[in-house]
Amino acid sequence: MSLIVVGVNHKTAPVDIRERLAFNSNELIKEGLRYLINKPAINEALIFSTCNRVEIYAYHSVSGNAEKTIEGEKNIEEIIIDFLSDFHRIDRREFENYLYIYRDKEAVEHLFKVTSSLDSMIVGEPQITGQVKEAYEIALSERATSLILNHLMNRAFFTAKRVRNETRIGENPVSVSYAAVGLIKKVFDELSKKSVLLVGAGEMAELAIRHLIGSGVNNIYVTNRTYERAKELSKEFNGKAVSFENLKEQLTKVDIVICSTGAPHYVINEKMIREVMLSRKHKPIFLIDISVPRNIDPACNNLDNVYLYNIDDLQDVVDSNILERRKEAEKALGIVCEETEKFFQWLNSLDSVPVIVSIRNKAEMIRQEELEKFKSKFKDLPPEILNSIDYLTHSIINKIMHEPTVALKNNSDIKEVLIFAVRRLFGLDSEEE
Amino acid sequence: MGTIFFELALTLYFAGFLLSLAGIIRKKQDLDKAVLVCSLLGFILHSIYLALRYLKSGQAPVFSMHEANSFFAWSILFASFFIYRAYKAKILNFIVILSFSFMFVSAFFPRNIPSIKPELKSLWIDIHATMAVFGIALFSLAFIFSILYLIQERAIKSKKFGGIESIIPSLEILDKINYLLIFWGFPIFTIAIIVGLVKYLTLWGFLFDPKEIWSYLTWTVYLSIFYLRVKGDWRKKKAAYLTIFAFLLVLFGFFGINLLTESFHKPL
Numbered sequence: 001m002s003l004i005v006v007g008v009n010h011k012t013a014p015v016d017i018r019e020r021l022a023f024n025s026n027e028l029i030k031e032g033l034r035y036l037i038n039k040p041a042i043n044e045a046l047i048f049s050t051c052n053r054v055e056i057y058a059y060h061s062v063s064g065n066a067e068k069t070i071e072g073e074k075n076i077e078e079i080i081i082d083f084l085s086d087f088h089r090i091d092r093r094e095f096e097n098y099l100y101i102y103r104d105k106e107a108v109e110h111l112f113k114v115t116s117s118l119d120s121m122i123v124g125e126p127q128i129t130g131q132v133k134e135a136y137e138i139a140l141s142e143r144a145t146s147l148i149l150n151h152l153m154n155r156a157f158f159t160a161k162r163v164r165n166e167t168r169i170g171e172n173p174v175s176v177s178y179a180a181v182g183l184i185k186k187v188f189d190e191l192s193k194k195s196v197l198l199v200g201a202g203e204m205a206e207l208a209i210r211h212l213i214g215s216g217v218n219n220i221y222v223t224n225r226t227y228e229r230a231k232e233l234s235k236e237f238n239g240k241a242v243s244f245e246n247l248k249e250q251l252t253k254v255d256i257v258i259c260s261t262g263a264p265h266y267v268i269n270e271k272m273i274r275e276v277m278l279s280r281k282h283k284p285i286f287l288i289d290i291s292v293p294r295n296i297d298p299a300c301n302n303l304d305n306v307y308l309y310n311i312d313d314l315q316d317v318v319d320s321n322i323l324e325r326r327k328e329a330e331k332a333l334g335i336v337c338e339e340t341e342k343f344f345q346w347l348n349s350l351d352s353v354p355v356i357v358s359i360r361n362k363a364e365m366i367r368q369e370e371l372e373k374f375k376s377k378f379k380d381l382p383p384e385i386l387n388s389i390d391y392l393t394h395s396i397i398n399k400i401m402h403e404p405t406v407a408l409k410n411n412s413d414i415k416e417v418l419i420f421a422v423r424r425l426f427g428l429d430s431e432e433e
Numbered sequence: 434m435g436t437i438f439f440e441l442a443l444t445l446y447f448a449g450f451l452l453s454l455a456g457i458i459r460k461k462q463d464l465d466k467a468v469l470v471c472s473l474l475g476f477i478l479h480s481i482y483l484a485l486r487y488l489k490s491g492q493a494p495v496f497s498m499h500e501a502n503s504f505f506a507w508s509i510l511f512a513s514f515f516i517y518r519a520y521k522a523k524i525l526n527f528i529v530i531l532s533f534s535f536m537f538v539s540a541f542f543p544r545n546i547p548s549i550k551p552e553l554k555s556l557w558i559d560i561h562a563t564m565a566v567f568g569i570a571l572f573s574l575a576f577i578f579s580i581l582y583l584i585q586e587r588a589i590k591s592k593k594f595g596g597i598e599s600i601i602p603s604l605e606i607l608d609k610i611n612y613l614l615i616f617w618g619f620p621i622f623t624i625a626i627i628v629g630l631v632k633y634l635t636l637w638g639f640l641f642d643p644k645e646i647w648s649y650l651t652w653t654v655y656l657s658i659f660y661l662r663v664k665g666d667w668r669k670k671k672a673a674y675l676t677i678f679a680f681l682l683v684l685f686g687f688f689g690i691n692l693l694t695e696s697f698h699k700p701l
Contacts, residue, residue, distance in 0.1 A: 186589055189605040305669055313592050
């Protein structure tokens with residue numbers, strides 16, 4: 001058997017190479033797949049292309065002797081590289097050095113890691129599994145995959161699911177704006193009933209607001225030194241613009257404040273919040289200060305029911321989350337190894353010799369059983385008749401088994417499919433899974 | 434006497450206990466469903482056990498050490514299922530640990546039906562004892578949730594994460610649950626106290642029992658918590674501290690008074 005992956009990713013290749021090797025539309029991927037599976041050496045193929053990686057998985061069933069196998073493998077690697085070069089009209093010398101090529105066990109391990117988001121730029125990010133699924137669906141629609149890659153992909157998704165369930169790899173946010181939302185959720189429950197005030201403007205603040213909207217917040221107020229700017233921004237978020245002079249009054253009403261102004265001094269000081277808390281009847285308030293220099297007096301955090309995080313605090317949370325993810329990734333690798341092992345067990349079961357032995361044994365067993373039953377029923381039959389029956393049944397079985405045996409021994413393209421079918425038809429796997 | 438139901442319930446609680454512990458130690462919530470199933474099944478069997486006991490004896494199953502502990506375990510689970518449904522808060526794991534502990538203690542005491550003084554055999558005393566245990570069960574939950582609140586609050590304030598706070602619900606939920614527990618627990622406890630007092634006066638007149646005095650003291654503390662919470666502008670962290678303090682008083686009433694004095698409230 002021979003499974004291979006040829007690819008580039010964010011670790012091995014600069015963006016301009018990845019760009020040129022990328023398959024930017026489903027149509028391109030389909031075209032590529034058609035090209036690949038038309039090659040006689042390739043039985044099954046899958047193309048996976050995102051902004052961070054381009055990978056081509058291919059399987060070719062081994063026929064003939066070992067020498068040919070090595071030749072075939074060499075061949076398949078060359079075919080894929082040539083394909084990339086032809087397809088994207090890029091000289092192979094330009095990208096060859098950035099490629100990684102994994103075979104068999106390593107290829108399987110690699111795919112499982114990719115699908116489980118262990119090979120991602122941000123380890124544990126959840127999108128990748130969906131992207132692999134999409135790629136697989138395209139391959140399915142082109143009938144580019146068959147028994148081996150189908151099973152392989154299913155195991156990859158199963159592995160990703162296990163990693164997600166059994167480790168905490170995707171649990172803690174690793175971007176500042178997501179981390180902010182995560183912290184807010186530790187204080188407040190139903191975000192749809194909460195209101196947020198944006199003081200100032202700025203990319204990160206706006207991102208945080210968008211994440212909050214995504215989490216259900218729909219009461220948004222915007223304030224700015226220049227009222228016009230506030231009005232403009234509020235339209236973007238479907239919120240309300242409020243005047244900057246009424247800041248204190250606003251603070252008594254809202255639950256979450258995101259502060260990001262260019263002011264060189266504190267816009268919100270401790271005395272102000274102290275008074276605000278009194279008129280709020282100590283209802284909790286979450287303050288996020290992403291401005292540098294800081295706009296909210298750090299002393300506010302000492303007040304009861306006031307929770308203040310500035311940009312450094314958020315960054316610290318993110319850093320420790322990243323560290324945590326790395327630790328969890330170790331655990332995940334264990335799962336990947338386990339699943340790789342299981343996949344290979346399955347693959348080995350597709351070897352023809354043991355299958356032939358198994359079905360023959362099974363047939364012989366059935367024959368013996370039935371003979372015994374027959375003998376105990378008709379006890380007084382003469383031995384020569386019994387011998388003839390023995391001979392007769394034996395030759396029936398041989399005749400029936402002949403064609404399947406030949407077909408299984410034959411090295412055809414669909415050998416694995418046949419073996420798989422035979423295992424099913426004769427119930428050889430009933431004791432497993 | 435249906436002891437088999439008790440054993441089965443205990444076993445299921447034990448399974449829930451182990452699952453909860455596994456969840457808390459690993460800081461994962463993936464076992465929560467299994468915890469729910471175990472504790473709910475155990476709870477149903479436990480309810481059958483209590484009902485059978487009541488039918489057999491004609492008195493509330495709360496008078497002996499065995500009964501009081503098992504009814505206590507039952508009460509906190511009963512309340513927790515409501516909380517779980519109302520707030521979809523993932524809190525059962527903490528409760529099941531507590532519930533199992535009481536059930537476990539209960540298993541060590543003799544299971545015979547306690548014989549109480551004939552003059553105390555009345556529906557009123559049943560109501561008094563049941564309400565008292567149930568009220569205190571709600572207070573004990575308020576105690577647990579207050580501790581959880583403080584753990585979560587401390588993590589957010591100090592900006593240090595990575596501990597158990599990751600599987601504790603948000604501050605808002607914890608505070609709401611605490612409010613609910615006091616909101617129900619206090620009136621129930623009050624009824625228990627009033628019924629007990631009236632019965633006491635009609636039976637013996639003024640001759641106060643140490644546990645009773647202690648209960649009035651505890652009651653006034655809960656009264657203040659109740660008042661401040663319902664009034665509304667005094668909440669959160671301070672409420673959590675006071676709730677913890679109040680429950681420590683309850684605990685002293687439960688163990689201290691029983692050990693130090695000759696109260697007739699001593700479980701049989």
